[in-house]
Each structure stands twice: as C-alpha cells, then as structure tokens.
Amino acid sequence: MCGIVGYTGFQSAQPIIMEGLKRLEYRGYDSAGICTVYNGITEIRRREGKLSNLAESLNKEPLSGKIGIGHTRWATHGRPSETNAHPHQAGSVVLVHNGIIENYPLLKKTLIEYGHTFKSDTDTEVIAHLIEHWMKQGDDFEAAVRHTLKEVRGAYALCILCSDEPEMMIAAKQGSPLVVGIGKGEYFVASDIPAILQQTRWMVFLEDGEMVVLTNGEATFSSLAGGILDKEPHHIDWSPLMAEKNGFRHFMLKEIFEQPTSIRDTLAGRLLEEEGDVYLENLNLPDEELQGFSRICIVACGTSWHAGLVGKFLLERYCRIPVEVDIASEFRYRNPMVDCDTLVLLISQSGETADTLAALREAHRQGASCIAICNVIGSSIPRESDGVIYTHAGPEIGVASTKAFVTQLVAMYLLTIRLGRVRCSITREQACTIIEELVRLPGLVEQTLKLDGAVEQLARRFQHVRDFLFLGRGDSYPIALEGALKLKELSYIHAEGYPAGEMKHGPIALIDEKMPVVVLALRDRHYEKVVSNMEEVISRGGQVIALCSKGDAEQFSRATAVIEMPQDAGITSPVLLSIPMQLLAYHISVLRGSDVDQPRNLAKSVTVE
Numbered sequence: 001m002c003g004i005v006g007y008t009g010f011q012s013a014q015p016i017i018m019e020g021l022k023r024l025e026y027r028g029y030d031s032a033g034i035c036t037v038y039n040g041i042t043e044i045r046r047r048e049g050k051l052s053n054l055a056e057s058l059n060k061e062p063l064s065g066k067i068g069i070g071h072t073r074w075a076t077h078g079r080p081s082e083t084n085a086h087p088h089q090a091g092s093v094v095l096v097h098n099g100i101i102e103n104y105p106l107l108k109k110t111l112i113e114y115g116h117t118f119k120s121d122t123d124t125e126v127i128a129h130l131i132e133h134w135m136k137q138g139d140d141f142e143a144a145v146r147h148t149l150k151e152v153r154g155a156y157a158l159c160i161l162c163s164d165e166p167e168m169m170i171a172a173k174q175g176s177p178l179v180v181g182i183g184k185g186e187y188f189v190a191s192d193i194p195a196i197l198q199q200t201r202w203m204v205f206l207e208d209g210e211m212v213v214l215t216n217g218e219a220t221f222s223s224l225a226g227g228i229l230d231k232e233p234h235h236i237d238w239s240p241l242m243a244e245k246n247g248f249r250h251f252m253l254k255e256i257f258e259q260p261t262s263i264r265d266t267l268a269g270r271l272l273e274e275e276g277d278v279y280l281e282n283l284n285l286p287d288e289e290l291q292g293f294s295r296i297c298i299v300a301c302g303t304s305w306h307a308g309l310v311g312k313f314l315l316e317r318y319c320r321i322p323v324e325v326d327i328a329s330e331f332r333y334r335n336p337m338v339d340c341d342t343l344v345l346l347i348s349q350s351g352e353t354a355d356t357l358a359a360l361r362e363a364h365r366q367g368a369s370c371i372a373i374c375n376v377i378g379s380s381i382p383r384e385s386d387g388v389i390y391t392h393a394g395p396e397i398g399v400a401s402t403k404a405f406v407t408q409l410v411a412m413y414l415l416t417i418r419l420g421r422v423r424c425s426i427t428r429e430q431a432c433t434i435i436e437e438l439v440r441l442p443g444l445v446e447q448t449l450k451l452d453g454a455v456e457q458l459a460r461r462f463q464h465v466r467d468f469l470f471l472g473r474g475d476s477y478p479i480a481l482e483g484a485l486k487l488k489e490l491s492y493i494h495a496e497g498y499p500a501g502e503m504k505h506g507p508i509a510l511i512d513e514k515m516p517v518v519v520l521a522l523r524d525r526h527y528e529k530v531v532s533n534m535e536e537v538i539s540r541g542g543q544v545i546a547l548c549s550k551g552d553a554e555q556f557s558r559a560t561a562v563i564e565m566p567q568d569a570g571i572t573s574p575v576l577l578s579i580p581m582q583l584l585a586y587h588i589s590v591l592r593g594s595d596v597d598q599p600r601n602l603a604k605s606v607t608v609e
C-alpha cells in the first residue's frame, strides 16, 4: 500500500511531510517523492529506493513552501522507478495516489487522443491529466476534480495541488484509507494515522465518496456530488506504535483483517463479468501458447506451496491439464522433467525466495515457460519470469503469511478461468459462476472473520497441548497443511497436516486424548468420508475440533469443539477455511507468549538456501 502525507498551514511543509513519510515506512515501499508550492511554483522531487535517497537530495536543495504533498510508493502498475514515483504532474496539477484505477487504460487512450503526453507507466498519472483536461474545458480546480472522480473507476486516496490555486489542497477517498488531521490553523492529510499523530490527535476519517477542500485555514468537507458534510473530528489516543498496527495488537492480526481489502485489490480491474473471462495484465503469454501446454508444474515453498496444491485441484478440475506441485528445494536439484510444452508456475510472496528463484532458472534452462504469482512488484522472481500475476495484498509485515496466501489463491482462481476459457475446458457460464463467487468472496471473508471471538475461546482450551493434527480431504487438504504450518511456525507446537484418508496408514496410532485433531468437514463431496475419519478419531479417545458448514453443527455433537462456518462457499471454500486456521494459530501463539510478528528462527523472505 502506498503512503500519502499532505500539509497546509503556517509551517514549512517539507519537514512535516518527510517526517510523516518516515512514519509510514513500515508499510513497505520502493520509491518516494514530494512536491511543494511556493510563490505559485510547484517543485517536485522524487527518488527510487529508500526515503533516505529523497532526504539526501532535499538536504542539498530543500523545497520551500507551506503547502505540499508526499508519497511512498508500493508499485502496483509500472515497475519501481523515479519516473513512476509519485507525485505525478499534468500542467498545473500535481497529485499523489494510493489505490488502483481499474479503467485507466481506456482513460489514458482517450487522453492521448486529446493530445496528452504521458511520462510514466502508472495508472495514477491518468488522474492528473484528466483534471488538467477538465480545467482546460473551463472547470476551476475543485470542479475539475469532481468531474474527474466521476469518471475514474477503482480505489483511490488522493491528495492534489494546483499551482493555479496555490493556497488550495484537495483530498478525496474511494476504497483506500485517508485521514485529515485538524491542527490550529493548519491541516494534515495522511493514508494512516501514524504519519500525523505527532502533529495532532484530532482526526477526521473520510468515507468513500467524500472529499475535502483545504484552503486559507478552512476545511470544507463534501460528497463527490457536492453536498456539504459536517464531519466530526475524533480524538486519537493511540500510542504511535499502536497506530502503525491500526489499533491491532500485532501486524499479523491487522493483516488477517485486511484480507477482504487485499482480495478486492487483487480482483480489481481483472474480472470481465460480461465475457466470463479475466484480464491478466502482465501474463505476457499469448493464447496459442496457453493452449499448447501439455502440463503444468507449480513450484514454491512453505505457505506458497500450499497455495500451489489448491491450484492443482483447480487447474486439473477446470482446465483438465495435468498439474504437479513441487517443493522448490527439491525441484531445483532433481534435473526435473520439464520442457517447452511445460508451463512452470512459481508462487512467492516475496519474489526473492532463493530456492524458488533457483527453480525458476532451472525451469528456464530446461526450456519451460515460467509465470510467477507474486506480491512484490519488480522482485527477482517476476523479473526473471515470462509473465506474472501480481497479488495486490500490500506489504505483508508479519512473518507468517496470511493475506498474501489468500490472494495467491485468488490469483489461482483467475489463472484457472483464463486457462479454462482459452483451452475451452470451461464454458462462459461456468466461468461466470466462478467469477460470481469471487465477487462475493470479500464479503464472505468479512463474515468469516466474525469467528475471531469463538476461535479465541477455543485457543484458550488448547493453548497448552504439545501436538496437533489437522485433517482434510480434496481442496481442504492443503488448508489442513496450512493450518498446521501456521500453528507450528507461530506457537512452536508440533503440528501436522494430513490427508484425512491417510489416517489408517499410520497417523491413527498417534491418537489419544492429549492430541487435538482439527477436522475440516465442510459439506462437500468428501463429507461422508471425512465424518467417518472423524469418528475413527473419537472412538479412540481423540479430541476433535470440527470445522463444519453453516447449519451443520448439530451433526458434530460428538466432537470436543465445533467451529461452524458463518457462510458457505463453493469453489472458494479453501479461502474461507484459511481464516479460522490463521486465527487459531494467532490466538494460541499470543496466549503462549510467542513473538507473533517475528517468530523465532524465521525470516520473512528466505533469500538463502
């Protein structure tokens, strides 16, 4: 997620903006920039890389002016570079943006036809040109902003300046957070509270479809349609550290609750609901090549490997193409049997995992085509791949992957639709059904997050056990593996995930009253079999924690504990099942006093073998 800071008042803008951007660094970024207006002149400074690069430039040549905007960029469209860094300018208009403009390709095409020249590859620059366009049509600055925001589709938090109105700053919100700090004769704008908390504790939170015009010591809040709004400031009594976590106790919990937004952002601009298809902007493989592959190899590590297992079920079921899923550290040394007819799919949140990067290079050496599913724009694995599907989960600070995992699954659904349509293995109607489920998914996740209290109670009962077993069948099996990995990497409790059908082949010998067994028992095609596996455990004195479909709880009265999913889903069930798995691991770990955001011995990105 990008970071925005704006200031207008009686102080010099630069130091306040830079301090604010520094307090947003935890969100992750790849470039930064600032603009101030002084004597009617806008001056912009941008640097790729760390904020210190920008600060070094400003130390040599500071910017003057008491009004300005700043930005730290987490690239979504356009690789990390100074040219793509914000602020972006068009004529007298300069702005910074957080979000994704879904219809920017068409808007950009139209503006180019009107004679506009673009400098960057970003979606953001389109907004600046559109405001400039409306001002050329006779709108004043504010009217041009309103006109523009009626035309753009997608998510935005914007802070906008115009040298024609050097005393005015406009901020607007739709889908991305934006807060307005109220000072004494001065105003602050930020993506997040930490950026301006040291300046003021009085904050107004803009809602979707709202904007504010800050000028001459006044703040006028209004709806996009123009109606004036009376917005009540809130007093924020958080500490700066609490503010970075948006009030959550840990980054991991914040990221678990960000998952609906991450899914929405990963879907944004990609669902072609009318056509029953998807638009994958960086896939870079022509349809005839996608049609020609005879098999797929999915290669990853850890949680990303679990996402690959879900992908296998999807791709084999809907695309009828053989899929194998491999651990990267094994694949890279096995002289794998891949060739020009193989599509190798590398899944990686960080894009820097050494084994996965080595697997990519080995696959290329053997002549395979490689696509990455990755969360970090411009990282090594997507850079060296032939195509990429970026997840837009935003920076994931917690070492244990949560929102990146569910957006990897979303990317797998998108790829399944694309491949299924191009290989004619699914009809338009079948694709539309999957798309409808994806559109519902953020809301279903929001409902499932309401399990948090019940799962925390469960965690209290099982926080002292030494071993856990997680069982699932079909596409719940990878989620059983993921539940076990989450628990072991966070709480240091030994935990195993297993195919429920494998119980008789060994694990059933482990069953006793001391080892809880989590059974993923949704009403899918494996239901009866899973219920009988559960009975095998209970009849041997084992404690079962059953995760069941909505309305099914009374079927599990013999279980020690039941978590009833609040919403049922079809193809997207693995995403929903992940939520209680994440919450159970989180709460048990907190109760056991683990360092949840940075568990012992673990790194967020394993860049060494």
Ligand code: AGP
Pocket: 301, 302, 303, 304, 347, 348, 349, 350, 351, 352, 353, 356, 399, 400, 401, 402, 489, 603, 604, 605, 606
């Ligand atoms: C996930 O909770 C773990 N932290 C770990 O297994 C991680 O998924 C693995 O290291 C792969 O990382 P990547 O997705 O960045 O390649």
